[in-house]
Structures are given as C-alpha cells and as structure tokens.
Amino acid sequence: MIRFKVGTKLWFAFVGTITVCVLALYLLLHNSLRQGFLDYTSQQSVQRLEILRGALGNLYREEGSFKTLASEPSRWLNLKDIIFSETDTLFANTPQPHSAAETSPQAYYRAFVTSISLQDADKQMLLGVSKPNQTLNWIPVTSTNQLVGYISFVKPVVVSRMQDKRFIQQQFKVFSIISLLVLAIATLVATLFSRRISLPLTTLAKNAQALAAGDYSRRIPVASRDEIGQLCNSFNLLGEALDAHQQSQAHWVADISHEIRTPLSVWKMQIEAMQDGIRPLNQESLALLYGKSLELSKLIDDLFELSLSDVGALSYHKDKLNIGPLLKTCIEHYQVKAQLAGLVLKDCIDSSLNVSVLADANRLQQLVSNILENSFRYTHTGGLVTVKLSADDTRVNIIIDDSAPGILAGQEDKIFNRLYRIESSRSRDTGGAGLGLAICKNIVSAHQGTITAEPSALGGLQICIDLPRLVL
Incomplete structure (x- = not known):
C-alpha cells in the first residue's frame, strides 16, 4: 500500500478541488452561454414580430375576423414579407460568410419567417405549417384589448448562426486559457502551501522521535501563530x-543518596571506632547508633509517604469536620514541645467560630503537625508561633506565622519542593530532610486546596492553607 506524505495529500486535495471546480464551471458556462444565446434569439424574434402582431390586430378590427386572411394565403405571405424586408434592411451591411457551409443572417431569418404560423384564440391552426414535435413560442394577438389569436414560431434549440457559433467558441477559448492559468497558479500555490505545512510537521516528527529516544534538548522554531505554530510551541514546552x-x-536521586549516606556514614564510623577500640561499646554509643537509625527510618518513612502522596495512593477518609476544634487539639499537643524549644505557641482561634470542611481528620492533623514541626525547627529561641483561622462563604483559611528568622525573597515557592532546605549548610539536626512541606502540599492538593508561603509580620514565615468550605 502506497503511503503518501501529508504535503502530497494536501497538494492532491488542493489541485484536485480546483480542477473539479474549474471543470464544473466550464460545463456550466457552456450550457449557460448556449441557453443564453437561444433565449436571446427568441427574444429578438419576439421583438421582430411586433410589427406583424400590430398589423394582424388592425386587420382583425377592420374585418372582424381572420377568415378572409385565411382564405387568401397570399395576403399572409405579404404580411410575413414585411418582417423579411426589415431583416434585409438590418443586415444589408453585414459581411457575408466565407464559405457555403456557413449560414448568412438573411438565410437564417428567412428560415425564421417561414416557421411563423397564425392560430386563433383556441390555438387552432389558421395559416402556416403545423409543427407537432417542436417547441413553440406563442405571441398573443389582441384587438381592442381582446385576445383574438396567436402568432407562433419555432423556438430555437441549437445555435445555428455562424456568427453566434464563432462568438461562443471565442468565449470558450478565452475561458479555456483562463482555466489553464488558474490551474497553473493553483498548482504553484498548492506546492508552496503544502511545503509550508509539511515542513514543520516533518521537523516535528523527527524531533518527536529524538524526544522519544531521550534527547530532550530538541526545539522547533515557531514561525506562525496558527495551529501548527501552537503545536510546535507545545512541543517546545513539552521538551x-x-x-x-x-x-x-x-x-532527586542525588539528594536521596546524600540524605541516606549521611546517617549511614556516621553509623559506619561509630561502629568502626568501636571495633578499633577508639570508642567504647557502652550505652551512650548504642544510643547514638540508635538515634541515627531512627533518623534513617524516619527518612525512609517520609520518602515512602511522599511517593504515595505523589501517585495519590495515600488513603483519605473524608467526612464533615469542624476544623476549629481539630486545630485547637493540635495546638494543645504541641504546647509542651514549644516550651522545650523555648518558643511560645499562641492559639488565635475564636472558639465560637463554627467552620466545616470535607476532609480527613488524620491527614489534616498531619498537615498542621508538619508545619508546626517546621516552625519549631527554624524559629529562634524565645520566638513566637501563632495559629489563626478565618473563613468566608466559600473558603477556609488556616494561617500559621512564626518569628525570625525569615527566608530570602524568591524562596517562598521552593520550600514546598522535596528535599529542599533553605540553607544548604544546615545539618539534618536543624533542617531535617526537606520532605515535610512537600508532603503538606500533596495533602492540601488532595483536599482541593492551596498552600502558599510569604514573609510573616512576626519576622519569620507565614504559611497560608486555603480549603473549600463545606456549605450545608
């Protein structure tokens, strides 16, 4: 099976459509021009018979009928000769045909005059020759506004005059030349147009193959703003x-390796020191090893939980939840830890505020706990952490502020990235693994909410959680 390229298909479609249109227009013009000439000839014949119609009307008024005229065919011939004499006068200066095969205007109108007949008001033949198998044109003859008869003549069905044939042939010749020019221009335009469309598509196909092979550096120049340009731009964005x-x-892999290597290195050095007798094998040494194992276990748990939240595999059991009491419970649970860290954890939630959300209580507790842990970890001793709750008709806002230190401008969005720590020089004991806020972001997203960070009025960081309110 032959496979054509898109450019070839477009070329055939464009040229084929133009060819069919030109051919159809040619056939329509041929029929229209021929029929137009026949209608024009009939109209001219009707105009020439006006004299005969007027003469017959006067004769009917004088004689009261066409009986005398019907009994004297010579008078009828004389009346028709009036038309023929008018034709002779009209075409006296017309050039004669070049050959005997050509029909002169006089011969044409002589044949026309011969085909004229006279019928009564019931279209019964009075004078002339009956023409049963031919199409007739009927011209009414009136006398004192009364229909008294009809003049009939054969309606032409073919163009017989050589002058008319020449004119029609000339028109067809001109149209044929124009048609060929149109087809040539259409072919040229179709070639340029198909190339303009197929070239970026071909480039896109080649770059897509390279992209599938792992070469993400490929880009396509965007030369237009149409759908193809948008497709190229989308490809560039995808790359x-x-x-x-x-x-x-x-x-991510490098950071995970580093995060796991750090506790393992400490663990390895401590064990080697114990084996070499540099460090004694006692409860203190075992407690240090146990603490590092807990850090490693916590890191692995966080990584596992983050991977589950990324793929949406974390279990959520959402139900109607009054969020105020939940926040107050979290604050009470962290009061002791805040005191041990030398911080003040302030509850700024109005107890009378009744705000409901559709949420998983355990996941929201985990969300608030992670943020409070992050605040406790970074806030200087003697600092302040506040928790606020506000709501409108459709949204619920949880705002957690802490005091100094703050973060540098431009880092507000980065703190929600996995394994990101504000200061790379901070140790794990101070900065953690940088996974807590990434998990928070996934939990908030699972509740159709948003979480943002910005400088706090207390001098530290403000975390704002926006959740949809459950309206009953």
Missing part, C-alpha cells in the same frame, strides 16, 4: 518540561 523533569529526577 522543556521533560528536560526539567530529567534534571529534577537526577537531583
């Missing part, structure tokens, strides 16, 4: 997204 994703994955 950029895949390239960024590949780099992110590489950094």
Whole structure:
C-alpha cells in the first residue's frame, strides 16, 4: 500500500478541488452561454414580430375576423414579407460568410419567417405549417384589448448562426486559457502551501522521535501563530518540561543518596571506632547508633509517604469536620514541645467560630503537625508561633506565622519542593530532610486546596492553607 506524505495529500486535495471546480464551471458556462444565446434569439424574434402582431390586430378590427386572411394565403405571405424586408434592411451591411457551409443572417431569418404560423384564440391552426414535435413560442394577438389569436414560431434549440457559433467558441477559448492559468497558479500555490505545512510537521516528527529516544534538548522554531505554530510551541514546552523533569529526577536521586549516606556514614564510623577500640561499646554509643537509625527510618518513612502522596495512593477518609476544634487539639499537643524549644505557641482561634470542611481528620492533623514541626525547627529561641483561622462563604483559611528568622525573597515557592532546605549548610539536626512541606502540599492538593508561603509580620514565615468550605 502506497503511503503518501501529508504535503502530497494536501497538494492532491488542493489541485484536485480546483480542477473539479474549474471543470464544473466550464460545463456550466457552456450550457449557460448556449441557453443564453437561444433565449436571446427568441427574444429578438419576439421583438421582430411586433410589427406583424400590430398589423394582424388592425386587420382583425377592420374585418372582424381572420377568415378572409385565411382564405387568401397570399395576403399572409405579404404580411410575413414585411418582417423579411426589415431583416434585409438590418443586415444589408453585414459581411457575408466565407464559405457555403456557413449560414448568412438573411438565410437564417428567412428560415425564421417561414416557421411563423397564425392560430386563433383556441390555438387552432389558421395559416402556416403545423409543427407537432417542436417547441413553440406563442405571441398573443389582441384587438381592442381582446385576445383574438396567436402568432407562433419555432423556438430555437441549437445555435445555428455562424456568427453566434464563432462568438461562443471565442468565449470558450478565452475561458479555456483562463482555466489553464488558474490551474497553473493553483498548482504553484498548492506546492508552496503544502511545503509550508509539511515542513514543520516533518521537523516535528523527527524531533518527536529524538524526544522519544531521550534527547530532550530538541526545539522547533515557531514561525506562525496558527495551529501548527501552537503545536510546535507545545512541543517546545513539552521538551522543556521533560528536560526539567530529567534534571529534577537526577537531583532527586542525588539528594536521596546524600540524605541516606549521611546517617549511614556516621553509623559506619561509630561502629568502626568501636571495633578499633577508639570508642567504647557502652550505652551512650548504642544510643547514638540508635538515634541515627531512627533518623534513617524516619527518612525512609517520609520518602515512602511522599511517593504515595505523589501517585495519590495515600488513603483519605473524608467526612464533615469542624476544623476549629481539630486545630485547637493540635495546638494543645504541641504546647509542651514549644516550651522545650523555648518558643511560645499562641492559639488565635475564636472558639465560637463554627467552620466545616470535607476532609480527613488524620491527614489534616498531619498537615498542621508538619508545619508546626517546621516552625519549631527554624524559629529562634524565645520566638513566637501563632495559629489563626478565618473563613468566608466559600473558603477556609488556616494561617500559621512564626518569628525570625525569615527566608530570602524568591524562596517562598521552593520550600514546598522535596528535599529542599533553605540553607544548604544546615545539618539534618536543624533542617531535617526537606520532605515535610512537600508532603503538606500533596495533602492540601488532595483536599482541593492551596498552600502558599510569604514573609510573616512576626519576622519569620507565614504559611497560608486555603480549603473549600463545606456549605450545608
């Protein structure tokens, strides 16, 4: 089976459509021009018979009928000769045919005059020759506004005059030349048009193959704003997204390796020190090893939980939930930890505020706990952490502020990226693994909400959680 390219298909479609249109127009013009000439000839014949109609009307008024005229055919011939004499006068200066095969105007109108007949008011033949198998034109003859008869003549069905034939042939010749020019121009335009469309598609196909092979650096120049240009632009955006994703994955693997290597290195060095007798094998050494194992276990749990939240595999049991009491419970649970960290955890939630959401209580507790843990980890001793709750008709806002230190401008969105820590020099004991806020972002997204960060009026960081309100 032959497979044509898109450009070839477009070329055939464009040229084929133009060819069919030109051919159809040619046939319509041929029929229209021929029929137009026949109608024009009939109209001219009617105009020439006006003299005869007037003469017959006067004769009927004088004699009261056509009986005398019907009994004297010579008078009828004399009346028709009036038309023929008018034709002779009209075509006296007309050039004669070049050959005997051509019909002169005089011969044409002589044949026309011969075909004229006279009928009574009931279209019964009075004078002339009956023509049963031919189409007749009827001209009414009136006398004192009364229909008294009809003049009939044969309606032409073919163009017989050589002058008319020449004119029609000349028109067809001109139209044929124009048609060929139109087809030539259409072919040229179709070639350029198909190439303009097929070239970016061919380039797109080649680059798509390279993209599928893992080369994410391919880009396509966008030369138009139409659908093809939009497709090329979308391809470029896809390439950029895949390239960024590949780099992110590489950094992700490197960061995970680093995060896991750190506790394992400490663990290994402690064990080697114990084996070499540098460090004694006692409860203190075992407690250090146990603490590092807990850090590693926590990191693995966080990674597992983050992977589940990324694919939407975390279990959510959503139900109607009054969020105010839930936040107050979380605050009470963290009061002791805040005191141990030398911080003040302030409850700024109005107890009378009744705000319901459709949510999983355990996941919201995890969300608030992760944010509070993050605030406790970074806020300087003696600082302040506040929790606020507000709502309108459709949205619920949970705002958690902490005091200094703050973060640099431009880092507000980055803190929700996995394994991102504000200061790369901070140790794990201070900065954690950088997974808590990434998990928070996934939990909020699963509740059709948004989470944002911005500088706090207290001098630190403000986390704002926006959730849809459950309206009963």
